[in-house]
Amino acid sequence: MKYILVFRNLQVKEVKGLSWGAAAVGNTQWSGARLRDILLEMGVQSDEKRHVIFEGLDLDPTANPYAASIPLSKAMDERGDVLLAYEMDDKPLTRDHGYPIRVIVPGVVGARNVKWLGHIIISENESDSHWQQRDYKGFSPSTDWDTVDFSKSPAIQNMPVTSAICVPQQGDNVKVDKDGCITIKGYAWSGGGNKIVRVDLTTDGGNQWYVAELDQEDAPAGRHWAWTLWTAKIPVDINKQNEIEIWAKAVDSNYNCQPESFKNIWNLRGVLSNAYHRVKVNLI
Numbered sequence: 001m002k003y004i005l006v007f008r009n010l011q012v013k014e015v016k017g018l019s020w021g022a023a024a025v026g027n028t029q030w031s032g033a034r035l036r037d038i039l040l041e042m043g044v045q046s047d048e049k050r051h052v053i054f055e056g057l058d059l060d061p062t063a064n065p066y067a068a069s070i071p072l073s074k075a076m077d078e079r080g081d082v083l084l085a086y087e088m089d090d091k092p093l094t095r096d097h098g099y100p101i102r103v104i105v106p107g108v109v110g111a112r113n114v115k116w117l118g119h120i121i122i123s124e125n126e127s128d129s130h131w132q133q134r135d136y137k138g139f140s141p142s143t144d145w146d147t148v149d150f151s152k153s154p155a156i157q158n159m160p161v162t163s164a165i166c167v168p169q170q171g172d173n174v175k176v177d178k179d180g181c182i183t184i185k186g187y188a189w190s191g192g193g194n195k196i197v198r199v200d201l202t203t204d205g206g207n208q209w210y211v212a213e214l215d216q217e218d219a220p221a222g223r224h225w226a227w228t229l230w231t232a233k234i235p236v237d238i239n240k241q242n243e244i245e246i247w248a249k250a251v252d253s254n255y256n257c258q259p260e261s262f263k264n265i266w267n268l269r270g271v272l273s274n275a276y277h278r279v280k281v282n283l284i
């Protein structure tokens with residue numbers, strides 16, 4: 001089972017959050033026990049109302065543990081693949097990644113993947129933790145810290161579709177092939193187990209689009225937890241311009257695609273920032 005954490009930086013206006021850039025991302029293989037099996041063994045029955053709260057053993061400065069919750073229905077879903085993981089890449093978890101046990105909730109924002117797991121609580125309510133109630137929520141671009149009402153937005157669970165250009169990087173000098181092309185590589189991912197069905201690239205602000213080759217796992221529909229790697233060979237005309245801006249956008253199996261600009265999806269915490277990834281490079 002694989003999962004990925006995706007957060008991206010905004011270059012619109014400052015956020016009170018973390019500047020992840022396009023690189024705060026991981027894709028690895030997790031092994032462990034299915035949470036569903038453990039809960040069934042304990043006689044827990046699924047329903048549409050309750051939640052599973054996970055508490056870590058780490059305490060914040062006010063002595064509260066890190067905590068988050070997911071709907072019980074996700075935990076009990078046979079196709080939800082929620083795991084109590086004790087291995088990463090066939091080795092015991094490292095301390096930083098949650099030794100001895102962490103929760104893996106594939107398709108869902110990193111914040112619900114509680115590390116150093118201490119308690120599992122079945123509850124009528126979501127976790128009342130700071131991270132569930134007053135963080136990791138989306139708002140309108142016009143909502144600011146004076147007007148925000150965190151009770152008005154749902155906690156982020158499934159993440160939106162996103163992609164990033166990894167090669168070349170911003171400011172690189174890129175050698176044009178003999179055949180007049182450059183090669184571009186990156187990743188794409190969508191939350192909720194949605195498959196990446198296409199990645200489109202442009203170097204002229206969207207007049208001409210090129211479709212990338214995809215490299216992805218052969219997962220069942222709705223269980224595409226891992227990232228998709230992509231490669232595209234794109235023709236460029238070095239005589240016309242020697243500085244280009246490459247844009248990438250991914251499309252998932254719901255035919256949702258990334259929004260064009262960060263400006264229109266800006267939010268005060270800088271989360272869910274899945275606009276087109278843009279990289280400026282020099283052709284040589």
Ligand SMILES: Nc1nc2c(c(=O)[nH]1)N[C@H]1C(S)=C(S)[C@@H](COP(=O)(O)O)O[C@H]1N2
Pocket residue numbers: 005026055056057058066096097110111112113114115116117
């Ligand atoms: N116990 C505990 N679990 C936690 C956190 C934490 O601070 N404490 N941070 C969460 C957040 S916000 C993220 S993005 C992921 C990061 O997991 P990683 O270190 O494996 O990348 O862990 C999550 N689980």
Ligand SMILES: [Mo]
Pocket residue numbers: 110111
């Ligand atoms: Mo996070």
